[in-house]
Amino acid sequence: MQPLDVAVLRGQFPALNQLIDGKSPLFFDGPGGAQVPQSVLGAMTDYLGRFNANLGGPFFSGRETEQQALRARQVAATLLGAEHWQEIVFGANFTSLTFAFSRALAREWQAGDEIVVSALDHYSNVSSWQQAAADRGAIVHQVRVDAASGGLDMEHLLSLLGPRTRLVAVTAASNTTGTLVDIPAIADAVHGVGALLYVDAVHFAPHERIDVQAWDCDFLGCSAYKFFGPHLGILYGKLAHLERLTPYKVEPAKNVSPYKWETGTQSWEALAGLEATIAYLASLSGLAADEASLEERLDIGFARSHAHEQLLSAHLLAKLAERPWLTLHGIRGTAGRTPTFALTSLRHTPAQMAVYLGEHQVCSWAGHFYALGLIAALGVGEGGVLRIGCMHYNTHTEIDRLFSLLDAMPTG
Secondary structure (H helix, E strand, O other): OOOOOHHHHHOOOHHHHOOEOOEOOEEOEHHHOOOOOHHHHHHHHHHHHHOOOOOOOOOHHHHHHHHHHHHHHHHHHHHHOOOOHHHEEEEOOHHHHHHHHHHHHHOOOOOOOEEEEEOOOOHHHOHHHHHHHHHHOOEEEEEOEEOOOOEEOHHHHHHHOOOOEEEEEEEOEOOOOOEEOOHHHHHHHHHHOOOEEEEEOOOOOOOOOOOHHHHOOOEEEEEHHHHOOOOOEEEEEOHHHHHHOOOOOOOOOOOOOOHHHOOOOOOHHHHHHHHHHHHHHHHOOOOOOOOOOHHHHHHHHHHHHHHHHHHHHHHHHHHHHOOOOEEEEOOOOOOOEOOEEEEEEOOOOHHHHHHHHHHOOEEOEEEOOOOHHHHHHHOOOOOOEEEEEOOOOOOHHHHHHHHHHHHHOOOO
């Protein structure tokens, strides 16, 4: 497998080829939102500039909008490994989609039913279920974090499953430590007690290939802006569930899936951008569309991206090992993780480091990242951690510059 040509790849991203106060910016804020290639920007402006309309119009732009939305749904189904394009629901973001689906699923819950959430998760996949459970008198259990790995305590999760369990909501990867979660193993256990599995793949999606059929999850959500696309939420649901469940919707809206789940007018330009985003991900394979299927090109593209990210992780971990005043929270190797790192320092607070880096045009984040349970388990205090996230467009040289700045940061 040929390695990614990162120099050529970076040329496609306007954000990576600008100067801010005379300096090239470094983007280590990927876990909060990735940069966007020109092809995606072009697709969005082309749609808005030539075809801006709504569904159902008996004219050229209305027809193009309908076809654009269908193409986006079809390629999103391929990206996630769904069997049917009707299993793809679009929305503003993962959080909004999850709150909507939590209400629909809760219609079937009764007092005393049990819901399992995770202390590892971004709280979009926690608070939504807690509030829906409270409305129905259901009991909520929260799976503990394994602080050593920065991941999920699987033994504790399994101990919480029982005959009254109705739904389990977990992440596929921590958005703070990068630690991966074994979703197929959880799916087997959850279905073994007759419950449903709802997966947050927002952080996972830019780094690893998703296959909802192989994972056998009932629902899975992600956000395109995390994998080099527009601000758009995507939710997969098994077709049988989508057709059986009743959403909160306006009366005249369609009663068929996936449309009955999509409230109001969608961002059609974002759907145009999503189609271009998935084409970009497939282009990482180095193959043309007539040389292999979209699924095959995505497989190869993700494999090449993953290999580069593994090299970045190894380089960053080596730099950390040379600096005992920096503490890494989570897995200390390259396996079982995304290239996202949670750091604290003996010299500065996470916020001080993030502000200092920002002053030198290095983008990073400090805080809890809505993963309140994880931050509490790590015992790092209210200031949380400094999060450094690499994407496939990052380089070894950028990592070197990052650590040179941290070394030079004044104390006192």
